[in-house]
Amino acid sequence: MIETIYVEKIIKEHPRTKLILSKLKKAKIIEIDRYGEIFNKRNQNFRIQKNNPDLILAFKNEGYVLPTPEGFGVGSSKNYYFSHMFNCIYDCRYCFLQGMYSSANYVIFVNFEDFDKEIEEVIQDNKDKKITFFSGYDCDSLALENLTGFAKHITNIFAKYPDVDIEFRTKSVQTEPFTSIEPLNNVIVAYSLMPNLMSKVLDNKTPSVLKRINAMSHLAAKGWKIGLRFDPLIHGKNWEKLYKELLENIYNTIPADSIHSVSFGPLRFPKEMFKDIFKLYPETPLFSGPLSQQNGVVSYDLKIEEEMTSFCSNITENYIDKSQIFKCSA
Amino acid sequence: MNQKILNSNMSIRWVVALKVEAEIILDEYNMNFDPEFTLFQVFRNFEKTRWLILSGVGRHNSAAATTYLYMISKASRSTCWINLGIAGSGKGHYGDLCLVNKISNNDSSNTYPATMPKVTFHKMNLFTSDVPLTDYTLHELIDMEGSAFYDITNKLSGREFICLMKVISDGPNNDIEDLNKFKIRELINLNIANIKTIVSYYEKLSMDQYQIIQQPKILSEILSQWHFSVSQKHQLENLIKRINTLSKDEEIIKLIKDCKNSRSVITNLEAKILNTKVDWSLV
Numbered sequence: 001m002i003e004t005i006y007v008e009k010i011i012k013e014h015p016r017t018k019l020i021l022s023k024l025k026k027a028k029i030i031e032i033d034r035y036g037e038i039f040n041k042r043n044q045n046f047r048i049q050k051n052n053p054d055l056i057l058a059f060k061n062e063g064y065v066l067p068t069p070e071g072f073g074v075g076s077s078k079n080y081y082f083s084h085m086f087n088c089i090y091d092c093r094y095c096f097l098q099g100m101y102s103s104a105n106y107v108i109f110v111n112f113e114d115f116d117k118e119i120e121e122v123i124q125d126n127k128d129k130k131i132t133f134f135s136g137y138d139c140d141s142l143a144l145e146n147l148t149g150f151a152k153h154i155t156n157i158f159a160k161y162p163d164v165d166i167e168f169r170t171k172s173v174q175t176e177p178f179t180s181i182e183p184l185n186n187v188i189v190a191y192s193l194m195p196n197l198m199s200k201v202l203d204n205k206t207p208s209v210l211k212r213i214n215a216m217s218h219l220a221a222k223g224w225k226i227g228l229r230f231d232p233l234i235h236g237k238n239w240e241k242l243y244k245e246l247l248e249n250i251y252n253t254i255p256a257d258s259i260h261s262v263s264f265g266p267l268r269f270p271k272e273m274f275k276d277i278f279k280l281y282p283e284t285p286l287f288s289g290p291l292s293q294q295n296g297v298v299s300y301d302l303k304i305e306e307e308m309t310s311f312c313s314n315i316t317e318n319y320i321d322k323s324q325i326f327k328c329s330a
Numbered sequence: 331m332n333q334k335i336l337n338s339n340m341s342i343r344w345v346v347a348l349k350v351e352a353e354i355i356l357d358e359y360n361m362n363f364d365p366e367f368t369l370f371q372v373f374r375n376f377e378k379t380r381w382l383i384l385s386g387v388g389r390h391n392s393a394a395a396t397t398y399l400y401m402i403s404k405a406s407r408s409t410c411w412i413n414l415g416i417a418g419s420g421k422g423h424y425g426d427l428c429l430v431n432k433i434s435n436n437d438s439s440n441t442y443p444a445t446m447p448k449v450t451f452h453k454m455n456l457f458t459s460d461v462p463l464t465d466y467t468l469h470e471l472i473d474m475e476g477s478a479f480y481d482i483t484n485k486l487s488g489r490e491f492i493c494l495m496k497v498i499s500d501g502p503n504n505d506i507e508d509l510n511k512f513k514i515r516e517l518i519n520l521n522i523a524n525i526k527t528i529v530s531y532y533e534k535l536s537m538d539q540y541q542i543i544q545q546p547k548i549l550s551e552i553l554s555q556w557h558f559s560v561s562q563k564h565q566l567e568n569l570i571k572r573i574n575t576l577s578k579d580e581e582i583i584k585l586i587k588d589c590k591n592s593r594s595v596i597t598n599l600e601a602k603i604l605n606t607k608v609d610w611s612l613v
Binding site (some may be wrong): 032061285291 | 363422431432439440442444445447448453455484487488490491495535539543568571572573575576588600603604606607608609610611613
C-alpha cells in the first residue's frame with residue numbers, strides 16, 4: 001500500500017495524475033517541484049525504502065526512447081527501450097535497479113503522449129529496418145498496470161505499426177490489457193523465469209513461477225505471442241536438473257507456435273554496481289556463488305555461462321526452432 | 331544475554347531544544363546528565379547507546395548541537411537521529427503528535443524527511459522560522475529548529491535514519507503566551523506511548539543496519555595473524571562476508587590455517603567462492 005505520493009506541481013492538474021490519485025485515496029500527497037528533490041538523492045537507503053516505497057508522479061522532459069545496450073534483443077536489427085516508470089514493485093536480488101538508483105521509490109511519468117510522439121518518430125526514421133521496442137527496462141511492464149494503464153495506452157500505438165515489434169517484459173500475472181483486446185502479432189508478452197527453487201530465494205515479492213506459467217498459458221490460449229526470458233541464468237547445485245525441469249514444463253505447457261522467442265542471459269554486474277548491491281545485501285546467497293570480476297564486470301566464469309547457455313539452448317532446440325533462440329549479453 | 335548484545339548495537343541520538351521538552355524522555359530511557367561535556371548539556375544512558383543534547387532554541391543552536399553530539403557520542407552510519415519538540419499549527423489539534431514529511435524555511439530549498447511507515451500518526455509539513463510566528467494560516471507545523479537539524483543529520487546519516495516529531499502546542503485557538511513548563515511537560519507526557527512506538531521502530535532500524543554494516547567477527551582474528559594492505563583488507567572483508575552467508579567461521583579458519591601470507595589467504599578464500607555451488611534448497 002502506497003502511503004505517500006509526491007506530485008510535481010507541473011502535473012498536478014494532469015488528467016492521468018488525477019486518475020492515479022483517485023485510485024490511491026488514502027495516501028498523503030506532498031507537492032514537489034521536481035522529482036529529483038526526492039528521487040536518487042545521496043544519503044538514501046535503497047534497502048530500507050524498498051520495505052515501503054513512496055510514489056512520485058512526474059513529468060519526463062526528454063529521453064523518452066533510447067537505444068538498448070549492445071547484445072540486448074531478440075532478432076531485430078535495431079532495438080529501443082522506453083521506461084514510463086523507474087523502479088519496480090518486486091525485489092529481485094539480482095536486479096540491476098538495486099545498484100542503479102539510491103532510491104527505491106517508484107517514479108511514474110504521466111506524460112505518456114510524449115512517449116508516443118518519440119516512438120513514432122523512431123519508427124519513421126527506421127522505416128526500412130526491422131525494429132523492436134522494449135518496455136520494462138527500468139521497471140516491470142505490467143506490475144502496476146492497474147494503476148498506470150501504460151501498457152494499454154502504448155499497445156494502441158503499436159496497433160498502428162504491425163511491422164514493429166513491442167515487448168512487454170514482466171514477472172507479473174497481470175494479464176490486462178491483453179485479455180480484453182484482440183491479439184496483435186507484433187506484441188510480445190515476455191516473462192522472466194528461473195527454476196522455482198532459486199526464484200523462491202531471489203525473486204522477492206513476485207508471483208511464483210507456476211503462476212507466471214499459468215498467466216502466459218492463458219495469454220497464449222488467447223492468441224498472444226509469448227517471450228521466454230531466462231535472464232539471468234542462476235548457477236547452483238543441480239542447476240542442470242532444475243533448468244531441465246523448468247524448460248520442459250514450460251514447453252509442454254505453452255504451444256510452440258505461441259512462443260515468439262526464447263532468450264538466455266548471463267548474470268552480470270558492472271563492478272561498481274556490484275559493490276553497491278553487495279553493500280546493501282551482503283547476506284544474499286547469490287553472492288556466495290562463483291562470481292568473480294573480469295574487465296570491470298562481475299559475473300560467473302565464462303565457462304559456466306557458456307555451459308549453462310548451451311545446456312538450456314540444447315533442450316529448447318527440441319521444442320523451438322533455432323532461429324527463435326537468442327543469447328542475450330547485455 | 332542475546333537481547334543485551336542486540337541492544338548494545340542500537341544507537342539513538344536525540345536533539346531537543348528545551349529541558350522541559352526532554353524531561354519525560356530522559357526519565358523514560360534512563361539518560362543522565364554527563365558533566366564531561368560543557369558546550370551543551372548532554373545526557374546519556376549507562377551503555378552509551380542513547381544520547382540526548384539540549385540544543386537551545388533556533389536553527390544555529392540546533393545545527394551546532396547536532397554536530398557536537400555527533401562528535402562526542404561517536405555516532406555511526408547505523409545511528410538514528412530524533413528531533414522532538416513542541417510546534418505551532420494551524421491545522422492540527424492541540425496535543426497531537428505529528429511526524430514531519432516536508433520541511434521548508436525562508437532560506438533554502440525544501441527537504442523531505444522519510445517518515446516511519448505503516449503508522450497512523452499525522453504526517454505534516456514543517457516550516458522552520460527564525461522568529462516566533464503567530465500567524466498559523468500559512469503552515470501546517472511551525473518550529474524554530476527542524477530544518478537545521480535535518481540538514482545536518484542528513485549529512486551524518488541516511489534520510490531513513492532521521493525522524494522529526496512534533497507535539498502541537500499552540501495555534502489559532504491556543505495562544506503561545508499561555509504555554510508554560512507544566513503544560514509543555516504534560517504535552518510530551520500525554521504522547522509518551524506513541525513516542526515510544528516511534529522510538530522502537532528506529533531502535534530496530536538501527537540494530538538491523540548495524541548487522542548489515544558490521545565487520546565479520548572473524549576479520550580481526552585473521553588481520554592479527556597476517557599483514558594485509560588496505561585494499562587487501564577490503565577484499566578480505568568482502569570475501570569473508572560472501573563465504574559467511576553459507577559457511578561458518580570454523581570452515582574459514584580451516585581453509586586458511588596453513589597460509590604463509592596474506593596473498594595466499596585471499597587466494598584460498600577466492601578459490602572457495604569459485605568452487606561453491608549454492609544449494610538453493612537450503613537457503
